[in-house]
Amino acid sequence: MEQLPYGNTILQELQRQIEGAVLSQRFIPFQTIHMHYSSLHRILLVGEGDFSFSSSLATAFGSAENIVATSLNSKEMVLRFYKSAGNSIFNLLSRGACVLHDVDATIINQLGIFKGTMFDRIVFNFPHSGFWGKEDSDEVINKHRDLVSKFFQSARMLLSCMGEIHVSHKEGLTYGKWNLVGEAMKAGLSLKDCVTFRITDYPGYTNKRGSGARIDDSFPLGECKTYKFMFTPAAFIEKELMLVREQSYCNAPQPQMWI
Template sequence: MAYQLFIIPSATPGCSIYVVIDGGAPKMRVGLTPDAPRLLSCRAVFQTQALSASSHGEGQSILLVGEADFSFSMCVAKSLGQGQNITATSLNTKDEWEKMFSKAKPNIQVLKRLTATVIPRVDATKMAQHPGFKAPNVNATKPTLLKFQRIVFNFPHAGFVKGSNEADEDMISRHQELVSGFLKNAYEMLTEDGEVHVRHHSAEPFKRWKVVDLAKKVGLHFREQKPFNLAAYPHYTPKKGAGNDPDGPLTLHKPSLFRFDQLDQA
């Protein structure tokens, strides 16, 4: 059943009453803060647009890759009301992200309070080999690779090279290498009914990365591309992540959500 959300205005300032129907009995809840409607928006969009176009259950396993200040992970966990099935990763170490991003520490504290898993030093191009994603298997000689129903990478970027700009072919090749490596690993870590989500700029020169072509080369099936609405994700601020100002806000250029799966539905 499709996720449905109904918001009922309340006479009490700063309070919203909302009914959620997500495949089970209707649930009435009350939002008591000014953020309540925005959190609901985040929840609704994440469950219907970002996670699935048809239906989604809160029990889905979610892997978030390449987090900067963990604001996206925090937004998702808060909107779902729990983080038990969320694994958030970063290429940086704990010391690095606390120095680079002013809100990383408090965001991670929220994630841990909601029982999400946070793993540092995860290279998106080699994550299938990371020990944090290996589970012991008593019936096999090798550990079992953990798999996820949603694998998300927001605005991948291979870093800045002094003297280069985003339109240079060598920079585009660097970015393509990163995205291709991520998609190859994501394919290995995806459940049969899972999806890979990449948020990326669709304007020039970023569209020259040809994300859809890269996905097809590793065996993923392209499902759709749709505009990404940043306003629907309260407290999520895309970051530059590198350079002289890693904590600075990332300028978005016609951002889109790209959805891929392993199923040939053409």
């Protein structure tokens, strides 16, 4: 067969692209992926009980330098009420995680420690406002909805433009009344995906009650889903413009102070 005159040129260009791709990989940090999370994601976890979920991610990644794990309770309460919390926290700290206590998930954007920080994943597993009576009463459901609504409003301020907010939640008629999707939409978030949550996907994780006499006990999960939310297109543009304005302000000449 007669060889096409431009055959060698195409092969040379293909070889150049392959060599360039291989070379570029040398400068990409090693990545470990576990379920919906990557070791390259900046991950914020709120509402941790005994820190076993964040500890499970840290073990899967091998390093936890990309993880910030927080609890509503103080350090003293966490260690007193959850017998396995000490081991989980030690695992996180020894792998480079940041562990914080007394962190209210509804006002995380107001905390000075997070100023200027954006996260690729913000995770709230099984949010619960506390035990106020029967779970199917309108009063209790409204308290839970208020919790997730304020969480979405606050978390969106710390979310990177292409980031995701993950909420794992029990399924069923009562829990559906929390209206996660509707509350997220009020915060400028849209549902990207909804996937089955399996506790076995996170070795070492044990779901815990947030309060009460049986605080160190697990609660029945049944069917659960992980809801993944992202910015709506309009909110995405708003976020981009906000970042541009902030960057312009930081780079602008500051007025001199005369003494």
